[in-house]
Amino acid sequence: MPTESKTDRRKVTLVGAGPVGSLLSIYLARRGYEVEVYERRPDMRRRKVGAGRSINLAVSTRGLHALAEVALAEKILEQAIPMRGRMIHSPAGELAFQPYGRDESEYINSISRGGLNKILMTQAEATGRVRIHFNCRATGADFRAGTLELIDERDGRAWTVAADLIVGADGSASAVRQAMMALPGYHGQEEFLDYGYKELSIPPGPGGAFAMERNALHIWPRGTFMLIALPNFDGSYTCTLFLPLEGPVSFARLNTAGAVRQFFQEHFPDAVPLLDNLTGTFFENPTGHMSTVKCGPWHAGGRALLLGDAAHGIVPFFGQGMNAGFEDCTVLNECLDRQRSGGEPDWPRLFEEFYRLRKVNTDAIADMAVENFIEMRDKVGNPRFLLEKKVEKILEKQFPGRYYSRYHLVTFSRIPYRVAFDAGLILDQILAELCAGLPDAEAVDLHRAEQLICGKLTPFLQAHESELAAGLKASG
Numbered sequence: 001m002p003t004e005s006k007t008d009r010r011k012v013t014l015v016g017a018g019p020v021g022s023l024l025s026i027y028l029a030r031r032g033y034e035v036e037v038y039e040r041r042p043d044m045r046r047r048k049v050g051a052g053r054s055i056n057l058a059v060s061t062r063g064l065h066a067l068a069e070v071a072l073a074e075k076i077l078e079q080a081i082p083m084r085g086r087m088i089h090s091p092a093g094e095l096a097f098q099p100y101g102r103d104e105s106e107y108i109n110s111i112s113r114g115g116l117n118k119i120l121m122t123q124a125e126a127t128g129r130v131r132i133h134f135n136c137r138a139t140g141a142d143f144r145a146g147t148l149e150l151i152d153e154r155d156g157r158a159w160t161v162a163a164d165l166i167v168g169a170d171g172s173a174s175a176v177r178q179a180m181m182a183l184p185g186y187h188g189q190e191e192f193l194d195y196g197y198k199e200l201s202i203p204p205g206p207g208g209a210f211a212m213e214r215n216a217l218h219i220w221p222r223g224t225f226m227l228i229a230l231p232n233f234d235g236s237y238t239c240t241l242f243l244p245l246e247g248p249v250s251f252a253r254l255n256t257a258g259a260v261r262q263f264f265q266e267h268f269p270d271a272v273p274l275l276d277n278l279t280g281t282f283f284e285n286p287t288g289h290m291s292t293v294k295c296g297p298w299h300a301g302g303r304a305l306l307l308g309d310a311a312h313g314i315v316p317f318f319g320q321g322m323n324a325g326f327e328d329c330t331v332l333n334e335c336l337d338r339q340r341s342g343g344e345p346d347w348p349r350l351f352e353e354f355y356r357l358r359k360v361n362t363d364a365i366a367d368m369a370v371e372n373f374i375e376m377r378d379k380v381g382n383p384r385f386l387l388e389k390k391v392e393k394i395l396e397k398q399f400p401g402r403y404y405s406r407y408h409l410v411t412f413s414r415i416p417y418r419v420a421f422d423a424g425l426i427l428d429q430i431l432a433e434l435c436a437g438l439p440d441a442e443a444v445d446l447h448r449a450e451q452l453i454c455g456k457l458t459p460f461l462q463a464h465e466s467e468l469a470a471g472l473k474a475s476g
Contacts, residue, residue: 010034010344013148013163015138015176017041019057019113020308020325021169022120026070027333029127036161037130040137040153040170045118056230056238057116058083058217058319059109060411066326069333072123076116080109081231086376087216093270097216098389102396106412108319110217110230112238138175141166143183143303165347166304169325172293172313177306180295188295193315193370195225196245196287202274204235211274212237219376220268224249226377227268239275242377251287290315292366298355302347305354307332312362317373318410320365320417327414331357364421368410388431390441395430395449402461403453415471419464426456 012028014021017039025035059067059080067073084107085099101107124130140149141163148163168176172190180186205211210231212218218229218237224244229237244250254260257279264272272278293313298306308325315321335354339345375385395403406424409415430452434444461468 011036012165012167013038013161014167014169015148015174016168016170016308016310017117017121017124017132017134018169018171018308019117019120019322020329021167022117022124023066023070023326024167024169024307024329024332025124025130026072026120026127027329029124029129030070031336033129035124035130036163037124037132038136038138038148038150038161039132039134041134042153043121043132043134044114045121056110056232057113057322058230059111059116060319060323062320062330062414063323063326064109065414066330069330070123072119076111076119077109079115079119079233080111081233082107082215083110083217083231084215085217087213087218089218089220089268089270091222091267091269095213096386097213098386099393100407101412102393102408106408107215108217108411110232112232113322115233138170141176141179141304143179143300146303164303168304168306168310169308170310172291172309174306174310176304177293177295177310180300180304180306183300186295186297188293190291190293190313192289192291193373194245195242195373196251196289198241198243198251198282198287199285200239200241200278200281201276202229202237202239202271203276208235210235210237220271221377222267223377225267227271228376229271237274239271242373245287245289254282257283292370294363294366296355296359297352298359299348299351302351305332305351307354307358312358312366314362314366314369315373316369317376318365318369320369320410324362324365324417328354328358361417364417365410368406368417368421368424384435387438387441388435391431391435391438391444392427394441394444394446395453398446399450399453403457409471413471415464416467419467419471423457423460426460430456 010032011034014025014035014037017037021037025037028035059076064073067076084104085097088096088098121132125132135153136150137153138148139151141147146162146164147160148166149160151158166176168174170176181188202211214231220227225242227239227241229239231237246252254263260279260282264278291313292315293309295311298311307328309321312324332354335350336345339350392405396405406420406427409420409423410417433452434449438444
């Protein structure tokens with residue numbers, strides 16, 4: 001295979017032009033780096049890509065902070081729909097709204113993955129320092145030799161490029177991570193959820209009208225499975241069915257049009273009239289799989305680095321996968337700031353610092369994402385769970401600055417995920433004690449609540465005072 005000439009260290013070879021890779025290329029270009037990006041897919045701005053794997057993204061504080069750093073937050077939000085809470089659909093079609101934030105100012109934003117990706121790629125190229133090579137699939141890397149192996153997806157041609165500094169932002173099936181697995185001291189695991197997902201859609205009504213509440217994430221929780229729907233800017237909804245892959249109620253059993261119609265009519269009757277070409281779309285779109293990736297280290301000395309899903313793939317149930325990946329870009333940029341000296345950074349030391357800062361936090365959000373799946377799937381309709389959530393809202397209002405829900409810390413702040421995870425364990429204890437035998441949320445003992453907050457939560461928050469102050473300030 002031919003090999004292109006060596007590059008200097010002001011040139012970065014980036015694998016993956018998804019949202020995280022595209023954003024990182026903008027950060028790097030703004031620092032004066034020339035960035036060569038290799039993307040296995042065709043250019044989605046010029047050619048329609050396959051449907052069925054575009055779970056909408058929920059952009060929140062961490063992601064918006066990163067976008068703001070490259071002056072793109074406002075542009076992205078122009079195409080986003082605010083979601084102020086969950087709209088729960090019961091089997092009987094009854095609706096119950098559960099707000100996300102403490103007030104109307106706190107919400108998450110639904111945006112099309114493809115729409116976001118297109119904006120980021122275009123902005124990256126507009127820097128004049130980023131070139132994206134499409135239909136180029138990475139198949140391997142030699143970090144010692146400084147080369148990246150590629151295959152042209154159109155004609156199967158294989159070649160090698162010089163790549164002294166490789167960044168792998170190529171998703172949970174990362175070829176760069178696979179190359180790192182051969183290195184001494186590498187450890188990694190990928191745990192697949194025994195659930196799959198299927199994308200469906202609800203079209204816009206006449207004149208672009210929304211068929212359901214516009215500013216909500218809709219959930220049909222059914223114990224061991226669920227349907228969700230996120231609003232799109234054009235009045236449509238991207239719907240996703242999450243269902244076990246095997247078993248009595250599973251994708252394996254939905255193998256005929258009749259079985260699909262019966263299943264939806266039984267479990268999601270109010271959604272059936274809204275769904276576009278239910279059976280046709282069901283069988284046309286692929287069944288996606290989900291996994292959690294935990295690995296380390298994320299770097300090969302100063303030669304290569306992983307970030308985003310390539311380093312820490314998580315399941316999509318906390319809406320933090322993209323936000324965590326964007327936060328990687330922020331933290332890496334901060335590491336570069338700390339090493340600013342006029343010359344080239346000490347890449348091995350910088351990559352190790354980045355790994356140390358991020359690994360513990362991305363492990364935490366990975367675990368919380370799995371927990372949130374259980375919450376969305378079956379707890380959101382549970383009376384005990386609903387009681388605790390109502391009590392939590394009361395505590396947030398009664399004790400501002402002293403009580404924060406885990407959801408708030410994760411979604412509406414930039415507090416390290418690990419701190420949010422540990423705080424959540426304490427919050428669970430407080431809520432369990434306050435809600436024991438409680439007839440309704442309004443009867444909560446606020447005096448006892450204050451005692452528990454002072455005795456359990458306050459010492460923890462004080463121990464993390466600097467992180468809390470910085471994280472909450474950044475969210476404001």
